Amino acid sequence: MPSRDAAHDHAATPSAWRIVVWLGCGYVAMTLLVALLPSRSTGIGPASPAVAAGAKVWRSENCLACHAIYGLGGHLGPDLTNTVSRLGADGVAAKVAAGGARMPPFALGQEAAANLVAWLAYIDATGVYPLPRHFSPGYGDTR
Numbered sequence: 001m002p003s004r005d006a007a008h009d010h011a012a013t014p015s016a017w018r019i020v021v022w023l024g025c026g027y028v029a030m031t032l033l034v035a036l037l038p039s040r041s042t043g044i045g046p047a048s049p050a051v052a053a054g055a056k057v058w059r060s061e062n063c064l065a066c067h068a069i070y071g072l073g074g075h076l077g078p079d080l081t082n083t084v085s086r087l088g089a090d091g092v093a094a095k096v097a098a099g100g101a102r103m104p105p106f107a108l109g110q111e112a113a114a115n116l117v118a119w120l121a122y123i124d125a126t127g128v129y130p131l132p133r134h135f136s137p138g139y140g141d142t143r
C-alpha cells in the first residue's frame with residue numbers, strides 16, 4: 001500500500017527530511033537577504049537607449065584602437081575613462097568632431113555624437129582611472 005510505504009519512509013529518515021527543510025529555509029533566507037540588502041553599486045542605473053547606441057558608435061568608429069577605457073585599449077591617445085569629467089560633454093563632442101594632431105575628425109551627425117558622449121559620460125560615472133595614488137602611473141597611461 002503506497003500510503004503505508006510513504007509513512008514508513010518518512011519515519012525511517014526523519015533527520016534527512018529535517019536537513020532538507022533546513023536547507024530550504026536557508027535558501028529562502030539567503031535569497032531574501034541578497035534581495036533586500038542595499039547593493040554596493042556605483043549608483044548608476046541601467047544603460048539608457050542613448051547610452052547603448054553610443055556604445056555601438058564607439059565600437060563602429062573603432063575609438064578603442066587609439067583610446068583605452070580603464071587602461072584597456074589603444075594608447076596612441078589618452079585614456080578616456082574620465083574624459084567627460086575632464087573636458088565636459090561639449091568638450092568631448094568638439095574634440096571628436098574636430099580631431100587633433102594625431103586624431104582624425106569624425107563627422108558622426110548630431111544624434112550619434114550625442115549618444116557617443118552619453119556613453120562616455122556613463123563610463124565616467126562608473127569609477128575613476130587611474131586610481132589616485134594606489135597605482136601611479138596607471139597601466140598603459142603613457143602621457
Ligand code: HEC
Nearest residue numbers: 061062063066076077078083092095099100101102103106
Ligand atoms: C587614430 C587614432 C585615434 C582614433 C581612431 C581616435 N582618437 Fe581620440 N585622440 C587621439 C589622440 C592621439 C589624441 C590626443 C590629442 C590629439 O592628438 O589631438 C586624442 C584625443 C581625444 C580626446 C581628448 C582627450 C583628452 O583628455 O584630452 C577625446 C575626447 C577623444 N580623442 C575621443 C575619441 C573618440 C570618441 C574616438 C572615436 C570616435 C576617437 N577619439 C578616435 C587619437 C585617436
